Amino acid sequence: MPNARPSHLTRRGVLAAGSALGLGAALAACGKDDDKGGADKSAAKKSSGPWSFTDDRSTKVSLKAVPTNIVAFVGTAAALHDYGVSVKGVFGPTKTKDGKPDVQAGDLDVDKVEIIGNAYGEFKIEKYAALAPDLLVTNMWAKDDPWYVPPQSKDKIMKIAPSVLLWAAETSMQKALERHAELAASLGGDVKSKKAVDAKARFEKAAARLRAAAKSKPDVKVLIGSGSAELFYVSVPKMSADTLYFQELGVKFVEPKANAQGFFEELSWENAGKYDADIIILDNRTGTLQPKDLASKPTWAKLPAVKAGQVFPRVTEPIYSYDKCAPILEDLAKAIENAKKAA
Numbered sequence: 001m002p003n004a005r006p007s008h009l010t011r012r013g014v015l016a017a018g019s020a021l022g023l024g025a026a027l028a029a030c031g032k033d034d035d036k037g038g039a040d041k042s043a044a045k046k047s048s049g050p051w052s053f054t055d056d057r058s059t060k061v062s063l064k065a066v067p068t069n070i071v072a073f074v075g076t077a078a079a080l081h082d083y084g085v086s087v088k089g090v091f092g093p094t095k096t097k098d099g100k101p102d103v104q105a106g107d108l109d110v111d112k113v114e115i116i117g118n119a120y121g122e123f124k125i126e127k128y129a130a131l132a133p134d135l136l137v138t139n140m141w142a143k144d145d146p147w148y149v150p151p152q153s154k155d156k157i158m159k160i161a162p163s164v165l166l167w168a169a170e171t172s173m174q175k176a177l178e179r180h181a182e183l184a185a186s187l188g189g190d191v192k193s194k195k196a197v198d199a200k201a202r203f204e205k206a207a208a209r210l211r212a213a214a215k216s217k218p219d220v221k222v223l224i225g226s227g228s229a230e231l232f233y234v235s236v237p238k239m240s241a242d243t244l245y246f247q248e249l250g251v252k253f254v255e256p257k258a259n260a261q262g263f264f265e266e267l268s269w270e271n272a273g274k275y276d277a278d279i280i281i282l283d284n285r286t287g288t289l290q291p292k293d294l295a296s297k298p299t300w301a302k303l304p305a306v307k308a309g310q311v312f313p314r315v316t317e318p319i320y321s322y323d324k325c326a327p328i329l330e331d332l333a334k335a336i337e338n339a340k341k342a343a
Helices: 011-016 074-081 125-130 151-158 173-186 194-216 241-248 322-338
Strands: 051-054 060-063 070-073 089-091 114-117 135-142 163-167 221-227 231-235 264-268 279-283 311-314
Touching (some): 051 173, 074 089, 089 125, 114 125, 163 173, 173 322, 194 322, 241 322, 279 322, 311 322
Parallel strands (some): 070 089, 070 135, 135 163, 279 311
Antiparallel strands (some): 051 060, 221 231
């Protein structure tokens, strides 16, 4: 089942399950390498010439030509797509049960890419190898851990083609955006097109708006939540690229008492009211419970933000293009601007 939540949470399983927001780096006391490396060519010609890129592991990948047979995690593929870079195959939540694009697919035409796996734990190695991939690209929520590549077959998969991993944790949204744009440019993407330039300007304007909104409502507190049938998860803001950036812009978050891993706190529904918040941003991924699903839970209905009608979807795994991230900032800014003190 896509995003099915395991009964015993594991480092990778929790985030893959769509359980806590930004749980990503779950478990690792990872070194922050997000400032290292970069595109070794600011732009690439798709037709000829050597190609190299240093990823967020500080691993330099060098090829005789710009890769054209690219297989990527769906969200990363969606980011590359926004810069005009096409991929042959994707893995991760791509289609919903009714065949529509998953929220993480962005503007990808999901009927025109080979789906290597559509859920956590799925990765059809034979289908992947048949594409003769030049490059595998995915996110990294924990050091050296390729996102959505199943641990049990990781070694076999990673030997088939070179890989590029980019942080989705251990960095801020702004840096993640820069790195995805650098990769896209190296692969021949047009990061200087009018669309790309306008999207970046919109993002910068949205960031300024969010900073102003947070400054104007210093008493408004935001809780990062995710619901399952048995538990309500409250995440630590600094542990995910998006919420770390929001915090840098001045947004005030609930700071939960994180578990031993340090990334989120698991609350039984009886204790869901442990933290007061004026706004709740709720995990929007397929497989997590949405407000309509939670309406029957008495403790949910009693939360101040719920009673005030101040619950908003959170894009828990952003597509790291300026085009997709600008609306995220705009929506949060609007929520804070219009928020009433509820708690």
